[in-house]
Amino acid sequence: MILNGLKNNIMQKIKDIKTVHIELTDKCQAQCPMCARNFHGGATRPFIRNGDISIEQFKEWFPKDFLAQLTNFYSCGNYGDPAFAQDCLEIFQYVRDANPTCRLALHTNGGMRNEEWWSKLASVIGSENTSEVVFGIDGFEGTHELYRRNTKFSKVIENMEAYIKAGGIARVDSLVFKHNEDNIDALEYFLLGKGVKSVNFVSTTRFYEMKKFAVQDLDGNYEYDLEPATRPEYKKVPNTTLESLLDKDVRQQAMSNAVIKPKCMEDQGIYVDPYGNILSCCLIGSDYLEEPLKETLPIHTLRNLSVQNTKDMLTDIGVPNCKDGILSGNTTLWEHMDNYWNGDNKCMTCIKACSKTMYNTTKHIA
Numbered sequence: 001m002i003l004n005g006l007k008n009n010i011m012q013k014i015k016d017i018k019t020v021h022i023e024l025t026d027k028c029q030a031q032c033p034m035c036a037r038n039f040h041g042g043a044t045r046p047f048i049r050n051g052d053i054s055i056e057q058f059k060e061w062f063p064k065d066f067l068a069q070l071t072n073f074y075s076c077g078n079y080g081d082p083a084f085a086q087d088c089l090e091i092f093q094y095v096r097d098a099n100p101t102c103r104l105a106l107h108t109n110g111g112m113r114n115e116e117w118w119s120k121l122a123s124v125i126g127s128e129n130t131s132e133v134v135f136g137i138d139g140f141e142g143t144h145e146l147y148r149r150n151t152k153f154s155k156v157i158e159n160m161e162a163y164i165k166a167g168g169i170a171r172v173d174s175l176v177f178k179h180n181e182d183n184i185d186a187l188e189y190f191l192l193g194k195g196v197k198s199v200n201f202v203s204t205t206r207f208y209e210m211k212k213f214a215v216q217d218l219d220g221n222y223e224y225d226l227e228p229a230t231r232p233e234y235k236k237v238p239n240t241t242l243e244s245l246l247d248k249d250v251r252q253q254a255m256s257n258a259v260i261k262p263k264c265m266e267d268q269g270i271y272v273d274p275y276g277n278i279l280s281c282c283l284i285g286s287d288y289l290e291e292p293l294k295e296t297l298p299i300h301t302l303r304n305l306s307v308q309n310t311k312d313m314l315t316d317i318g319v320p321n322c323k324d325g326i327l328s329g330n331t332t333l334w335e336h337m338d339n340y341w342n343g344d345n346k347c348m349t350c351i352k353a354c355s356k357t358m359y360n361t362t363k364h365i366a
Contacts, residue, residue: 019268025052029081036078040214070095083113089120092106108134109136161195164195174201177228178230242302245298262280262354277321278333281353287349
């Protein structure tokens with residue numbers, strides 16, 4: 001059987017892995033309202049354990065021979081910011097020493113540490129094979145902080161400039177909302193003038209068909225609303241509404257019709273969480289740690305269904321862990337995962353991320 005151009009017996013073997021996406025920590029100082037780490041920008045959710053991979057753990061989990069085979073090693077958090085990890089510099093240095101030509105990358109809000117630390121990071125990461133740091137900047141001062149809560153625009157710019165001046169390559173991902181869409185051109189001009197290589201204005205899919213998203217304080221009190229972009233090029237409308245997907249028959253038909261093109265196979269990649277768990281991608285990794293949400297919106301209900309669907313799949317295929325020395329061998333990971341890319345029991349998260357069921361793209365958009 002052929003699976004979207006991939007033979008179903010070609011799953012991930014350790015020695016074939018080329019990309020590692022690692023979550024060094026689930027700690028973060030920011031309180032972005034649409035992040036699953038917190039309740040609508042307020043209190044941190046109970047399942048967050050503030051895990052942190054130490055350099056000692058990393059050396060035990062990732063043999064140098066394994067690191068040497070990689071072409072891409074990057075850290076972008078589901079729940080945490082990698083620059084917040086206690087041994088971030090040391091870990092990236094260890095990878096660079098083991099593999100001088102690998103692409104290294106880090107995605108961050110950039111609002112922590114000091115300029116000296118960011119200068120050191122530039123020398124560690126280097127510029128080999130488009131190695132870079134991607135900063136999240138969503139507008140100018142006063143606007144940026146509406147989404148990147150508990151960060152400060154001026155601090156982010158200072159850290160970014162220190163990184164660039166030390167020879168680092170910086171890019172910016174900028175989420176587009178109604179409150180910042182009129183400043184896109186000015187922001188791009190400003191950032192390019194600071195030495196940023198490129199600015200990627202990102203269409204967020206997290207509104208789905210919602211017209212607004214309520215932001216809360218730490219006590220759960222309403223503060224203000226976020227609204228989706230109105231400019232057509234940044235407005236993302238789902239192909240299938242969340243309201244309709246609450247109907248089991250409609251949902252099952254959508255799942256049956258979905259054609260999954262697994263990006264994890266294309267990238268020959270794995271995702272590793274702060275506790276050493278090895279998953280096929282960060283979205284599956286997010287589901288693995290997630291706890292049920294109080295169902296006040298359609299997205300909450302569907303999120304709970306999706307998370308349970310993933311957990312059921314992982315119970316079947318297993319979740320290997322770095323602590324068991326698995327990256328030292330040539331084990332085949334998730335031998336039966338292709339069963340969840342075909343037929344009537346498809347993985348809901350794989351459908352969302354790697355098919356065109358919800359949006360007319362399989363490229364990652366936030």
